[in-house]
Amino acid sequence: DVKVTQSSRYLVKRTGEKVFLECVQDMDHENMFWYRQDPGLGLRLIYFSYDVKMKEKGDIPEGYSVSREKKERFSLILESASTNQTSMYLCASSIWVSVLKDTQYFGPGTRLTVL
Amino acid sequence: GNSVTQMEGPVTLSEEAFLTINCTYTATGYPSLFWYVQYPGEGLQLLLKATKADDKGSNKGFEATYRKETTSFHLEKGSVQVSDSAVYFCALSDLGPHDMRFGAGTRLTVKP
Numbered sequence: 745d746v747k748v749t750q751s752s753r754y755l756v757k758r759t760g761e762k763v764f765l766e767c768v769q770d771m772d773h774e775n776m777f778w779y780r781q782d783p784g785l786g787l788r789l790i791y792f793s794y795d796v797k798m799k800e801k802g803d804i805p806e807g808y809s810v811s812r813e814k815k816e817r818f819s820l821i822l823e824s825a826s827t828n829q830t831s832m833y834l835c836a837s838s839i840w841v842s843v844l845k846d847t848q849y850f851g852p853g854t855r856l857t858v859l
Numbered sequence: 860g861n862s863v864t865q866m867e868g869p870v871t872l873s874e875e876a877f878l879t880i881n882c883t884y885t886a887t888g889y890p891s892l893f894w895y896v897q898y899p900g901e902g903l904q905l906l907l908k909a910t911k912a913d914d915k916g917s918n919k920g921f922e923a924t925y926r927k928e929t930t931s932f933h934l935e936k937g938s939v940q941v942s943d944s945a946v947y948f949c950a951l952s953d954l955g956p957h958d959m960r961f962g963a964g965t966r967l968t969v970k971p
Contacts, residue, residue, distance in 0.1 A: 787903075852902045
């Protein structure tokens with residue numbers, strides 16, 4: 745079974761702090777994703793990565809950056825946390841198949857509260 | 860752009876009731892369609908999927924049929940259990956793995 749793990753289940757930070765959310769997958773997947781989940785809005789893509797050191801902006805990248813130094817690890821960085829970044833953050837991974845639209849596998853999520 | 864619309868919740872049912880959660884989509888190409896489930900305190904898990912028109916996805920008693928003519932992918936289960944209480948997300952993927960679009964989610968509560 746694919747396993748996607750996230751470094752924290754719950755995190756509380758203060759406004760202006762730099763925040764790191766870590767995600768690790770163990771299935772050698774090329775693609776990795778960061779989403780935020782808010783009530784009534786579903787999931788919105790923040791950033792994704794097709795390969796090591798590659799990153800692409802999703803629908804809501806403002807206020808976030810990412811890092812992918814190793815294939816299995818994808819980090820989300822909040823450079824200066826703000827209260828409107830209080831949310832559930834979900835990491836996902838998938839294999840690279842150029843034609844098929846394959847399944848994404850999700851981690852358990854990190855619920856971040858910014859005070 | 861591509862999008863998914865699913866019925867608003869919350870939905871509350873008694874055990875053994877019939878479940879339908881409606882999902883319709885808008886897509887420019889030929890998307891794959893998914894239902895994900897999120898149990899309390901957990902991430903999303905794939906429940907079922909369908910990759911082309913008229914395909915039926917099924918898992919754990921849940922079913923959904925890819926209907927191109929009505930652009931729909933409604934989720935059904937004949938007899939729900941308390942353990943089915945969760946949030947259900949309809950999703951599509953069209954242009955590539957980065958193009959997964961999710962509905963807003965429907966919270967289902969099943970009472971004994």
